Every structure is written in structure tokens, then in C-alpha cells.
Amino acid sequence: MASVQSQRKKKGRLNSTYKSLGGPSNPSPTPEVEKKAEKEDRTLSRNIDEVVFADHSFKTWYPSWYPKEILGEKALALAEEGKGTGIVVKTLYICRKCFKYSMDGVEWKTHQDLCEKNxxxxxxxxxxxxxxxxxxxxxxxxxxxxxxxxxxxxxxxxxxxxxxxxxxxxxxxxxxxxxxxxxxxxxxxxxxxxxxxxxxxxxxxxxxxxxxxxxxxxxxxxxxxxxxxxxxxxxxxxxxxxxxxxxxxxISDLGRKSYKRYWGAVIGRWLLNNFEEENKNYSKKKGMPTINVSIISKETWIHADDVQYMLREMNFVKLIGKGPACEMDINGVEEWLAKNKVSIAQVVDEDGFLPGYAEKKTSEEREPN
Missing domain, CATH: 3.40.630.30 (Gcn5-related N-acetyltransferase (GNAT))
Known part of the structure; x- marks a missing residue:
């Protein structure tokens, strides 16, 4: 563990660099404010009205706990009490390269011009x-x-x-x-x-x-x-x-929308490509073919709970009891994809990763001693 002295030196270097590029000296709020903000974020109103980032200016959606140089001591004190002050910063300028921030547009432009060299x-x-x-x-x-x-x-x-x-x-x-x-x-x-x-x-x-x-x-x-x-x-x-x-x-509401589209596309693609073959291993119940949730999960690497959730959302399957099997109308897959304008095209180019990146070999793949 680093000594207190070395930690202070490191913090001093960070703050010195931060000041020289036109940013506040303290990049983060106090621990007390962090804890209070974590509990109260959902009830407090926005505290910054808009940001300028790259070539764009746009409104914020929620509060964020920038340090007192930005929000002011009064706003942070009220945050510790679980109270909001409304908008305390009209415009915050954000560097599009390093995300440092300033309320001064001139300082921001000077810093960003330097930062863009890297x-x-x-x-x-x-x-x-x-x-x-x-x-x-x-x-x-x-x-x-x-x-x-x-x-x-x-x-x-x-x-x-x-x-x-x-x-x-x-x-x-x-x-x-x-x-x-x-x-x-x-x-x-x-x-x-x-x-x-x-x-x-x-x-x-x-x-x-x-x-x-x-x-x-x-x-x-x-x-x-x-x-x-x-x-x-x-x-x-x-x-x-x-x-x-x-x-x-x-998952946030916005995140859930993206996940539903991703899960729907991956599961839909797998069903269209594999359902007929996989269903040969299962019996039919009341004339409706069945499929096992665990198989979809294993093949798509989507957790079984998320597969079950998405199949319910797609509304063309019926889960059988509490088990992993479900009855399915395979014709409903294309209908759901078309209705929700979801493409089943691959979104990731697996050859695009660095060779060997994050790969963990199974016991069968490991070379013998």
C-alpha cells in the first residue's frame, strides 16, 4: 500500500495538471456527498441544465455530483440533507477527449485544443x-x-x-x-x-x-x-x-429498450436457424412444438432468466409450468421481428477482436502437460 506521503504527491500532480488545463482542482465530491447522492439521485431534480460536448449542445436528464467548484458549497450541503436546489449550472463545457469540465467556454476551448493533439x-x-x-x-x-x-x-x-x-x-x-x-x-x-x-x-x-x-x-x-x-x-x-x-x-428504462432489441434479435435468429432441428429431440404437446430455454441460453450465451423474460415479451411462446420448456409458434418469430423492426443481422464482427483477446480455454482445449 502506498504511503500517505506518496498518495498526497500523486494527488498533487493530478490536481496540478487539472488546474493547468483549466479544470477545477478537486475532480470529485466528498465521500459524504457521494453516499448521499447515491441514495437521493432518484428524487433530486437536475442540477446542470445543459452540456456542450464536441459540436453538440444538449439538455441533461438527471443530476450528477460534480465538485463544489462547479455546483457550489450550498448545493452540496443541501444534497447531504437529501434536498435539491434545481438548476445551479446553466451550461457545463465538457472536453470531448478527456471529459474534463469547466463553466468557462474560453478555458474549455483552450484546453480542448491542447487535448486534441493526442x-x-x-x-x-x-x-x-x-x-x-x-x-x-x-x-x-x-x-x-x-x-x-x-x-x-x-x-x-x-x-x-x-x-x-x-x-x-x-x-x-x-x-x-x-x-x-x-x-x-x-x-x-x-x-x-x-x-x-x-x-x-x-x-x-x-x-x-x-x-x-x-x-x-x-x-x-x-x-x-x-x-x-x-x-x-x-x-x-x-x-x-x-x-x-x-x-x-x-436496468434503466433506456437500457432495457436496447437489451430487448438485442435479446430479441439474437434469440429470433437462433430460433429461425435452429428450431426445426432442435425440436426433433422433444415431444409435441397438443400439437404445439416445444423448446427448452436452457438450450437457447447455452447457444446464445444469454442468461436463462433473460431468455425467459424475452420469450414472454415476444408473446409467441407459452412456458410449461415452472420448468424450462415452452410451447412455441415458430411462425410468430418473424411476425414479432417485423412488427418491432428488429434486424437479425450480426452486430459484432468476431474477427474484429485482437487475436486471442480475453479468450479462456476450456479443459479440453488446454494442451496436456
Whole structure:
């Protein structure tokens, strides 16, 4: 464990860097405010009206607990009492590269001009869509970068503070060292400029086998199907790690919409491709073919509880008792997909991952001693 002196030196360096780029000296609220904010987020009103990020200006949805240099001591004191003050900051400027923040547009512009000289996000590029297969100039280049919260702590704290403005049921992770962050990055092929448009986070060690802690596509890039792409990446990583899991519960309303589309697409694709063959192993009941939920879960790597939930939502199956079997009208699959405008096309290019990334071999695959 680092000594108190070395910890103070490290904090001093961070704060010095932060000040020199036009940001507040204290990047996070007090522990007391963190605990109170975590309990009261759902009842308190927004405290920041709008943010300027990249070339966009847009309204916030929920409060986020920036330090006193931004919110003021009065607002934080009221937060400790579980009270809200309404809007205390009209506009907050966010660096599109490192997520540092300022209420001064001139300082923000000066800092961002410096920050943009380092075009790459922190961490490691682990995924490139269509790696080695060519890219379309109109679509640009889509990549995922893995960032370790213990290595790039300040970046991950600032990202979390920004994300909390648009997440209703997740506390900001000031203990970012226990998480990895996966940034969704778009590259303009003409200019070469890289833009982070969203992310998901994941615990390094989850006792519940969660493959995702929180997920957010930033508002200017929402409603483009990009959330399903990130969800697909999280499942692909979990499958490589041989972990059967799902997202941390509860899921936000916005997140649930994305998950329903992803689960529906994956389950629908599997049923259309495999139902007839798999059903040969099962008897028919009252003329209606049956299928086993556990088989769908095993083949799709979607947790059985989530498979059951989604099959009920799709409303063309009937679960038999409390068991894993269900009666199914296979013709209802295409009807549901068409009605909900859900595509069954693959959203993840498995060849896009770095060779061997996160792969965990089974006992059968391991080489003998």
C-alpha cells in the first residue's frame, strides 16, 4: 500500500495538471456527498441544465455530483440533507477527449485544443469492426478501446460524472479502480479524427457474473442502433471469458429498450436457424412444438432468466409450468421481428477482436502437460 506521503504527491500532480488545463482542482465530491447522492439521485431534480460536448449542445436528464467548484458549497450541503436546489449550472463545457469540465467556454476551448493533439483515447484498442476487410468512407471506422480504471483513474472518474447526467439508476463510480471501461469510438476516415460516442463499464471481478455494469450512448448519437452494438460486444467478451451472465440489475428504462432489441434479435435468429432441428429431440404437446430455454441460453450465451423474460415479451411462446420448456409458434418469430423492426443481422464482427483477446480455454482445449 502506498504511503500517505506518496498518495498526497500523486494527488498533487493530478490536481496540478487539472488546474493547468483549466479544470477545477478537486475532480470529485466528498465521500459524504457521494453516499448521499447515491441514495437521493432518484428524487433530486437536475442540477446542470445543459452540456456542450464536441459540436453538440444538449439538455441533461438527471443530476450528477460534480465538485463544489462547479455546483457550489450550498448545493452540496443541501444534497447531504437529501434536498435539491434545481438548476445551479446553466451550461457545463465538457472536453470531448478527456471529459474534463469547466463553466468557462474560453478555458474549455483552450484546453480542448491542447487535448486534441493526442487523438487516441486512453487504453488499448481491442476491437475494429471489419478488421482487415476494408472500410466504407461514409460509415467511418468503428472501434472499441479498453480502459483500466486503476490506470486512467481521472479519465474514468470524469467519464462517470458526465455519464451520470444521463443515467437514472446508477451511482457514479468513484471507485473506478475496480472497473474496466469500454469506449465506443468513431473515426472519420477523411480527417482521421476520433470521437468517443458512448461506453460501457464492467467490474473486473463480478460475483454475480455481470458482463456489464452500465452502458450509455451519448444523446447526440442515440437512436441509431449503436447501443445494440455495444451490448453485443459485452456478450462477445463474456463468451470469450467463458462467463454466462448478463447486465447488472436493475436496468434503466433506456437500457432495457436496447437489451430487448438485442435479446430479441439474437434469440429470433437462433430460433429461425435452429428450431426445426432442435425440436426433433422433444415431444409435441397438443400439437404445439416445444423448446427448452436452457438450450437457447447455452447457444446464445444469454442468461436463462433473460431468455425467459424475452420469450414472454415476444408473446409467441407459452412456458410449461415452472420448468424450462415452452410451447412455441415458430411462425410468430418473424411476425414479432417485423412488427418491432428488429434486424437479425450480426452486430459484432468476431474477427474484429485482437487475436486471442480475453479468450479462456476450456479443459479440453488446454494442451496436456
Amino acid at each position: 487523438n487516441d483515447p486512453p487504453g488499448q484498442e481491442i476491437y475494429v469492426k471489419n478488421r482487415g476487410k476494408g472500410e466504407e468512407a461514409g460509415e467511418g471506422r468503428w472501434t472499441v478501446w479498453e480502459v483500466d480504471g486503476a490506470v486512467d483513474k481521472l479519465f474514468c472518474q470524469n467519464l462517470s460524472l458526465f455519464a451520470k447526467l444521463f443515467l437514472d439508476n446508477k451511482s457514479v463510480f468513484f471507485d473506478v479502480e475496480a472497473f474496466k471501461y469500454f469506449l465506443y469510438v468513431h473515426t472519420n476516415l477523411e480527417s482521421g479524427d476520433k470521437q468517443i460516442i458512448g461506453f460501457f463499464s464492467k467490474e473486473k471481478m463480478s460475483w454475480d457474473n455481470n458482463n456489464l455494469a452500465c452502458i450509455l450512448i451519448f444523446p447526440p448519437w442515440q437512436k441509431k442502433g449503436l447501443g445494440s452494438n455495444l451490448i453485443g460486444i459485452s456478450y462477445s467478451i463474456a463468451r470469450r471469458e467463458r462467463i454466462m451472465g448478463g447486465p447488472e440489475k436493475p
